[in-house]
Amino acid sequence: MANDYFFCGVGGSGMLPLAMIVQAQGNRIAGSDRSRDQGRTPEKFAWLEAHGVTLHPQDGSGVTRPEQIVVATGAVEDTVPDIGAARRAGARIVTRPELLSQLFNAAPTSIGVAGTSGKSTITGMIAWMLHRASRAPTVMNGAVMKNFADADHPFASALVGGPDLFVSEVDESDGSIARYDPTVAVVSNISLDHKSMEELRDLFGGFTARARTAVLNLDNPETAALAQRMVETGRGDAVLTFALGNDAADLAAHDLEPLATGIRFELAERASGARRPVTLAVPGAHNVANALAALAAVRALDVPLDEAVAALETFAGIRRRMETVGAANGVAVIDDFAHNPDKIAATLKTLHAFDGRLLVLFQPHGFGPLKLMKREFIEGFAGLLRPDDVLLMPEPVYYGGTTDRSVSSGDIAEGVRAAGRQAEALPTREACGDRLVELARPGDRIVIMGARDDTLSTFAADLLARLG
Known part of the structure; x- marks a missing residue:
């Protein structure tokens, strides 16, 4: 029987794909979004309406009936008008993690992709390999998968497949990873991000313990320790490992060779002793690690390695993951999701494989992470920026509330300057844009970094137009 769902924040990177999956199951979808009310990203909301989603202002006016199921992003607070309206109407309220985990756990076979970094790319790689292998996966990603994006699906962060196989990013930042019971649990890496290391060890340890197979990275100390604990507790046969240059791993990569359009490496499979060349169309050693994780995940579902590699070599990437927007007057503009120290390090290392000064705009995604x-953040930028690179930082994304604002972008920039690198904190993103145009010269690469703000891509495109 079809249900009526109301998504609060329906245009968000986590909500929109979930709404599309729920709609494909025969349910009716409505929603609201603060960004729509503020006139931001109008093309996204026009697309949603064209695809049968009824949109309302985020003032509670769309929630009027007890039979509606209201989906909230995370914290369910009565101060959100739609939540207050739901309580008054007697409508059922579920959080996004609750709904997603219910769909995930209902599938007979599932792959959960977790870790501090690389989740969206690994999920996209797995989706493409399973799709090409005719496994008809349903996929929930937090970012647009380029292989599935076309004129009718510009926001292809979900793939609607069959009911038997569900692939999803799994988030540890809100603790919701504890809700998922995966067939295959992928953990790319574990490092400080939103929670303490002790909390993270408990969450990831539980996640892998509930899986039939755990895919773990031997290059990361925390995930390597997780693999070792599984061996010590008699579950060694449930572990598939991957690593760069380490033949003790089930899948290893050797002889990495950066290319202008990607990266080439030699893949070694421990079980068969086979080695084969692989060329990715996405750059960076971190994407080689992502590819190994994805290959191990589909191998756990018995996809032949040759078939998986052939699909992987045609993987086009994820939107806003070191995505080249274009070039004008000898200056390239790159749009990137990097927002924590690990992701920032991966981007800077990859870009420094080639010549050219980097002008980096980093917009923090909140005062809390700062x-x-x-x-x-200070050590990462100070250690990886070259002397002629320049870091520019506006203040973090801030939508109001009681967030502790005691650490600002200025504190990060000051620390980076004290370490001998060039960094400036400016009051607004627009001021940073003006400064980038002023600084740019032929041969430079401008990198727009940040998360949780769809307008960063628009900003990058506008910056390219100004440079031209």
């Missing part, structure tokens, strides 16, 4: 990872 305070939690102040030292890691």
